Structure formats: structure tokens, C-alpha cells
Amino acid sequence: MKLPRWFHQLGSPPYVYRLAERLSPWLGWSGCLLIAVGALWGLFGAPPDFRQGEVYRIIYIHPQTSYVGMMAYVVMAVAGAVGFIWRIKLAHAVAVSAAPIGASFVLCSLITGAIWGRPTWGTYWEWGDPRIMSQTLLLFLFLGYLALRASFEDRDKADRVSAILAVVGVVNIPIIHYSVEWWNSLHQGPSITRLDEPAIHASMLVPFLIMVAGFTFFFYWLLLNRLQGEIVERERDARWVQELVSGGRP
Amino acid sequence: MGAFRAIVLRDLRVAFRRWSEVANPFVFFAVVVALFPLSLSPSAPELRSIGVGVVWIAALLSSLLALDGLFRNDAEDGSLEQLLLSPVPFGVTVLAKIAAHWLVSVLPLVLLVPLSALSFRLPASGLPTLAFALLLATPSLSVLLALGAALTVSLKRGGAIIGLLILPLAAPLLIFGTRATDFALHGEPVAGPLYLLAAMAAAAVSLGPPAVAAALKVGLE
Numbered sequence: 157m158k159l160p161r162w163f164h165q166l167g168s169p170p171y172v173y174r175l176a177e178r179l180s181p182w183l184g185w186s187g188c189l190l191i192a193v194g195a196l197w198g199l200f201g202a203p204p205d206f207r208q209g210e211v212y213r214i215i216y217i218h219p220q221t222s223y224v225g226m227m228a229y230v231v232m233a234v235a236g237a238v239g240f241i242w243r244i245k246l247a248h249a250v251a252v253s254a255a256p257i258g259a260s261f262v263l264c265s266l267i268t269g270a271i272w273g274r275p276t277w278g279t280y281w282e283w284g285d286p287r288i289m290s291q292t293l294l295l296f297l298f299l300g301y302l303a304l305r306a307s308f309e310d311r312d313k314a315d316r317v318s319a320i321l322a323v324v325g326v327v328n329i330p331i332i333h334y335s336v337e338w339w340n341s342l343h344q345g346p347s348i349t350r351l352d353e354p355a356i357h358a359s360m361l362v363p364f365l366i367m368v369a370g371f372t373f374f375f376y377w378l379l380l381n382r383l384q385g386e387i388v389e390r391e392r393d394a395r396w397v398q399e400l401v402s403g404g405r406p
Numbered sequence: 407m408g409a410f411r412a413i414v415l416r417d418l419r420v421a422f423r424r425w426s427e428v429a430n431p432f433v434f435f436a437v438v439v440a441l442f443p444l445s446l447s448p449s450a451p452e453l454r455s456i457g458v459g460v461v462w463i464a465a466l467l468s469s470l471l472a473l474d475g476l477f478r479n480d481a482e483d484g485s486l487e488q489l490l491l492s493p494v495p496f497g498v499t500v501l502a503k504i505a506a507h508w509l510v511s512v513l514p515l516v517l518l519v520p521l522s523a524l525s526f527r528l529p530a531s532g533l534p535t536l537a538f539a540l541l542l543a544t545p546s547l548s549v550l551l552a553l554g555a556a557l558t559v560s561l562k563r564g565g566a567i568i569g570l571l572i573l574p575l576a577a578p579l580l581i582f583g584t585r586a587t588d589f590a591l592h593g594e595p596v597a598g599p600l601y602l603l604a605a606m607a608a609a610a611v612s613l614g615p616p617a618v619a620a621a622l623k624v625g626l627e
Contacts, residue, residue, distance in 0.1 A: 308560075313560065320617055335578035
């Protein structure tokens with residue numbers, strides 16, 4: 157089987173650098189636009205909730221940060237696995253770029269969750285809650301990954317060792333998720349990703365989904381920016397990077 | 407199979423010649439367990455309510471101390487490289503080393519933990535379940551520990567970081583292990599969490615060694 161040309165091009169640092177440069181304004185602007193529209197709609201357009209009143213409006217921030225945090229972990233693990241198996245250095249660069257973004261999103265999710273928890277559950281932090289615990293463990297997995305990378309001098313070794321950790325972690329994420337889920341629960345059940353009709357009304361659902369799309373674009377925009385930096389750092393001895401840094405176009 | 411046995415026997419022999427190194431984690435376990443009644447109130451009902459969690463956490467922490475004997479000593483004197491070059495599949499070698507480490511450094515916990523649980527005034531009726539839950543949870547724990555040891559084998563000082571890598575992944579073992587024991591103490595059926603621990607052990611022992619082997623190969627380069 158002959159692989160298409162663009163597939164091989166995706167392994168070439170200057171090509172990917174320029175691709176990221178072309179794509180990132182689109183992702184960045186559409187992400188910001190979607191977040192602005194979704195936030196205004198969610199804050200002023202959507203009706204207040206029957207039981208939670210106005211405070212429910214954090215639903216336009218909090219679930220999105222949790223979702224992006226988990227997606228970042230999957231991106232990191234898949235990129236790490238691709239890099240490990242086919243020895244593609246760019247895939248490792250993607251994995252490294254995703255880790256700190258994912259950790260920040262998980263942290264945001266814990267913070268916004270605490271802000272939401274205070275008025276609705278009466279507490280900022282509940283040790284007995286499975287969602288809080290599994291997000292906390294996810295944060296520790298990210299921090300472990302970053303700490304493991306930081307302790308290696310040799311970048312190539314750090315890439316491959318941390319890829320193994322990321323893949324083992326992704327096997328464990330469902331186990332962690334369900335183990336804490338069955339353990340004890342205060343958090344509400346899923347209301348969007350059910351197989352039958354969503355449990356929330358369309359007037360609330362539409363801005364919610366706009367925010368999900370906005371956060372996703374925002375994440376990939378951040379990822380591409382970090383990836384560009386990572387590529388420049390890894391390829392700093394290459395001629396095209398030196399031309400790029402000294403002002404000429406590559 | 408012959409190679410598997412030879413490696414296990416060799417590792418056991420090495421471990422018994424450094425028995426003080428092997429014994430340290432168990433002494434650490436005893437000290438940690440003793441610190442809890444000192445820092446909390448030593449009244450019987452309170453001890454009973456925290457006992458299960460305390461002994462599980464102490465077991466988890468003490469098992470982190472026993473990691474140097476697993477790969478580091480062999481990596482430093484070069485014998486691990488010889489094992490890698492031998493015709494035996496490296497996954498088998500790794501599994502044998504994990505098995506030997508489990509026998510020497512983890513299996514004694516299965517006896518030690520129920521004994522110390524007794525000192526927390528836990529009723530004796532829960533102890534068989536506690537021991538059995540440990541017996542099912544420790545193989546997965548050993549594989550996780552081996553993974554931590556393998557990922558950090560080429561680092562000068564890997565000790566501090568292993569805890570950060572392994573403990574979040576070990577959370578399910580802790581949850582189901584303490585759950586099974588709690589169920590037993592309250593007279594409820596314990597099969598559910600025990601089945602889950604057994605399933606995780608089967609998954610860890612079958613899927614774990616290739617990952618550990620891959621990590622060791624990167625580390626030994």
C-alpha cells in the first residue's frame with residue numbers, strides 16, 4: 157500500500173511548522189469567537205435553571221474544561237504511542253506540547269468545580285466525590301508525566317520513557333474513572349452524553365455545545381502554538397530554523 | 407519455563423544475601439502503622455474506623471521502598487543487560503523478576519497487614535477477607551511498582567519520582583481493597599470488589615510485563 161504524500165509530510169518539522177502557522181489563526185479566532193458568543197448567550201440569553209437558579213450558568217465553563225483536560229490526555233497518549241511505535245519525533249513533540257495545557261485545564265476544572273460546589277453542595281471540596289477524585293488523579297498523572305520528563309537529561313530517552321507512562325495511564329483512566337464512580341457519589345450524572353435525548357432543554361444546550369466547540373478550538377490553537385515552540389527548540393541546529401530566527405522566511 | 411525458574415531462584419538467592427535491605431520496608435511499615443495511633447486518639451472505636459485505610463496505605467508506601475532490588479542493582483552491575491541479550495524473551499525475564507520481588511518483598515505484607523489490623527481492634531472476622539484482598543491486589547501492585555522502577559532505572563535518583571508516578575495509578579487497588587474489607591466487617595457480600603481486584607490482577611500480569619520490558623529497554627540504551 158502506498159501512503160499518500162501528505163502523510164509523509166506530516167513527519168517533516170518545517171512542513172508541520174508552516175502548517176501550524178497557517179492553521180493557528182483560524183483556530184484561534186474561531187475559538188475566541190465561539191467562546192464569546194457562547195458565553196454571552198449562556199450568561200444572558202439562556203433561561204435560569206428551575207432548581208439551581210442563576211448559579212447553574214457555570215455549566216458553560218466547568219464541563220468544558222474537564223472535557224478538554226481529558227481530551228488533552230488522550231492526545232498526549234496517542235501521540236506518545238505513535239512516536240514510540242514508529243519513532244516519529246514530531247509525535248513526541250505533540251505529546252510534550254499537550255501535557256502542560258491538559259494539566260492547566262484539569263486545574264481549571266477543579267477550581268471552577270469548587271466555585272460551583274460552594275453554592276450548590278455547600279462545600280468547595282468534597283473528598284467523597286468520585287468526579288473530583290478522578291480529576292485530581294488525572295492532574296497527578298499529568299504532573300507525574302511532566303516530572304518524569306524533567307528528570308531526564310537526554311530528550312530522546314525522555315520522549316520514549318514518558319510515552320510508555322502516558323500509554324499505561326490511558327489504560328488506567330477508565331479504571332480510575334469507574335472505580336471512583338462506584339465508590340460513592342454526590343456529583344450529578346451525565347446529562348449530555350446519554351444515548352436518549354439530552355436531559356437539558358435546547359435553549360440551554362445550544363450555548364453549551366457552542367462553548368464545547370469553542371474550548372476545543374481554543375485547545376488546538378494552544379497546542380499548535382506550543383508545538384511550534386517545541387519544534388523550533390528541537391530543530392534549533394537545522395538551517396531552516398536558524399534562517400527563521402534570524403529574520404528570513406524558511 | 408526453565409529460564410523463568412532459574413531467574414526466580416537467582417533473585418531469591420540474591421535477596422536473602424541482602425536480607426537487611428529486604429527487611430527495611432517491613433520495619434518502615436510497622437513504624438508508619440504505629441504513628442497513626444500516636445497522632446490520632448488511641449480510643450478503640452476511632453482506631454477501628456480508620457484501621458483498614460491505615461494498614462492499606464502503610465502497605466502501599468512501604469512497598470515503594472523496596473524498589474531498588476528490583477532492577478537498579480542488576481542494571482548497575484550489568485547483569486540486566488546480559489539477561490536482555492540472552493535468547494529468553496525479555497518479557498519472561500521481566501515477569502520472573504517481578505515474581506521473585508513479589509515473593510520476597512510483597513507477599514510478607516499479606517501476613518503482616520492482617521496482624522497489624524488486629525492491633526487496630528478490627529474484628530477477626532474481617533481478617534481472612536483482608537488477607538485475600540491483599541493477595542489479589544498485590545500482583546497488580548507489583549507490576550505497577552516494576553513499571554515505576556523500569557521507567558526510572560537510568561536515573562541516578564529515581565526514588566522520589568516513583569511515588570508520583572505509581573500512587574495515582576494504584577488508587578483503584580486501594581479503593582477496591584478497602585471496600586472489600588469494609589464489606590466483610592459489615593457482614594455484606596464481598597465477592598464484587600474481590601472479582602474486580604482479580605480482574606485487574608489478570609490484566610496487569612498479562613499486559614504489564616511487555617510495557618515494563620519496553621521501558622527497561624529504553625532505560626538500558
